[in-house]
Amino acid sequence: MKAKSFIDQVEVLVRSGRGGDGAMSFRREALVEFGGPDGGDGGRGGDVILRASEHVSSLLSLYYDPKCIAQDGFPGQGRKMFGKRGKDLVIQVPCGTEVYDCETGLLVADITEHGKEVIVAKGGAGGFGNVHFKSSVNQAPVEHTPGGAAEERRLRLELKSIADAGLLGFPNAGKSSLLAALSAATPKIASYPFTTLRPIVGTVVYDDFAKVRIADVPGIIEGAAKGVGLGLAFLKHLERSRVLVYVIDMAGTDNREPWNDYAILKKEIEEYSQELFLRPSIVLANKMDCHESKENLQRFIEETGVKPITISCQEREGLEEVKEVLRSTVNPVAKFHHTHAEVPDISQMPDTTGEEVPAEAIEKFATFLKLEKPKKKSHPSRGNIH
Ligand SMILES: Nc1nc2c(ncn2[C@@H]2O[C@H](COP(=O)(O)OP(=O)(O)OP(=O)(O)O)[C@@H](O)[C@H]2O)c(=O)[nH]1
Numbered sequence: 001m002k003a004k005s006f007i008d009q010v011e012v013l014v015r016s017g018r019g020g021d022g023a024m025s026f027r028r029e030a031l032v033e034f035g036g037p038d039g040g041d042g043g044r045g046g047d048v049i050l051r052a053s054e055h056v057s058s059l060l061s062l063y064y065d066p067k068c069i070a071q072d073g074f075p076g077q078g079r080k081m082f083g084k085r086g087k088d089l090v091i092q093v094p095c096g097t098e099v100y101d102c103e104t105g106l107l108v109a110d111i112t113e114h115g116k117e118v119i120v121a122k123g124g125a126g127g128f129g130n131v132h133f134k135s136s137v138n139q140a141p142v143e144h145t146p147g148g149a150a151e152e153r154r155l156r157l158e159l160k161s162i163a164d165a166g167l168l169g170f171p172n173a174g175k176s177s178l179l180a181a182l183s184a185a186t187p188k189i190a191s192y193p194f195t196t197l198r199p200i201v202g203t204v205v206y207d208d209f210a211k212v213r214i215a216d217v218p219g220i221i222e223g224a225a226k227g228v229g230l231g232l233a234f235l236k237h238l239e240r241s242r243v244l245v246y247v248i249d250m251a252g253t254d255n256r257e258p259w260n261d262y263a264i265l266k267k268e269i270e271e272y273s274q275e276l277f278l279r280p281s282i283v284l285a286n287k288m289d290c291h292e293s294k295e296n297l298q299r300f301i302e303e304t305g306v307k308p309i310t311i312s313c314q315e316r317e318g319l320e321e322v323k324e325v326l327r328s329t330v331n332p333v334a335k336f337h338h339t340h341a342e343v344p345d346i347s348q349m350p351d352t353t354g355e356e357v358p359a360e361a362i363e364k365f366a367t368f369l370k371l372e373k374p375k376k377k378s379h380p381s382r383g384n385i386h
C-alpha cells in the first residue's frame, strides 16, 4: 500500500493530564516532637494544545498518531514537597485547521494565524496536601484531596487551506503552470490528467510586498459532484478564497470544447455549494499560444457571454494583467508604501555649496523616500476553547 502523504481531515482523541494527588504526611524528625502536617500539593496535569504553524501543511502526523495524551501531574510528597506539573502536549497543525467536537458536531475553534494556540483539553488541578488544612483549631489535619480529573474528548480536525484565490479547471488546463508562473511554488506539471493530487498554496508577492495566496487544487471533470475523478472533497480548500479563478484550456486539448468545460465547471461548483458558486470569479483563457485558441476564444465569448483574460503560461503572456486583477479583487495590505506621491528629480536640487541648505530643500530631497516600518509581531496568544 502506498503511504499517504497528505491528509486534510482526521479524528483524534485528546486527553489532558489528571492532577497529582495532595499528600498526607507529618514531619518526623529527631528532637521534634510535634512536627505538624507537611504533605505538599499535587501538580497540575498537562494541557493538550493545538498550535498553528505555517511550517506544517497537512494533518498527516495526527493520522498516524491520533491519540494525544498529555502528562499527568505528579503527587505531592512529605516535607511540603509539591508535585511537578505534568508536561503540556503541544501539537502543531497547519494554519486553517478547523476543530469540531465529534459528540456535538459543533465548531469549537478555527486556528488560522501562525503561532495561535488553543487549549483543547485542560489539565486537572493538583490536589491539596494536608499542610493546606492546617489551622489554629486543627493542627494535625489528615485531610488531603485527590487531583482533578483529566478532560477527554474526541475531535475532528479539518484543514481548509488559507488562500485568497482558488484555481478551478479541468485536468490539464494549466492550473499548476499558472501557479508556478505567478509564485515561487513548484507544483508538478505534466501533460496527463490529475497530475495534482493535493492542494498546493503559492504566494504572489507584489513590488510593495503585498501578498495574494493562490490555491491550486486537483482538476474537476463532469460528474465530480457525484465522486467522478477525484470528486469535489478538495473544494473545501477553496472555501476561504475571496475569488475563484476559472482556468480554461482554450486550445481544447483532447477534443474538448472550452465553452462546455466552463459550463460543466460552473454546474459542478453549483452542485457543491451555492455560496461558492456566487463568489466573485475571474475567467482565464489559457494556452493562447496554440493556433486553435483564437478561433475557440471567439466561440467561447459567443456561447458564454464571458470575455476572459487571455494568457499563455508557457509564453508567460498576460500574467501581469492576472496579477493586477487579482490584486484589485483581493485588495491585499501593502507592507510598505511611499508616503510621497512622486520622487523629486534629484538634478533639480539647488547648488548649496558653501551655504546653509534651506529647510525646504532638506524636506524635499534629503528624505524623498519614507518607508513605513512593518509592525512588530505580537506574542502568540493562547486562547481557550469555547
Ligand atoms: N501550449 C501550452 N501548454 C501549456 C500552457 N500551460 C500549460 N501547458 C501544458 O499543459 C499541460 C498541463 O499543465 P498543468 O499545469 O499540469 O495542468 P493542471 O491544470 O495543473 O492539470 P492537473 O493537475 O492534472 O489538474 C502541461 O503539459 C503544460 O506544459 C500554455 O500556456 N500553453
Ligand SMILES: [Mg+2]
Pocket (backbone or CB within 6 Å): 175, 176, 177, 187, 188, 189, 195, 196, 216
Ligand atoms: Mg496541476
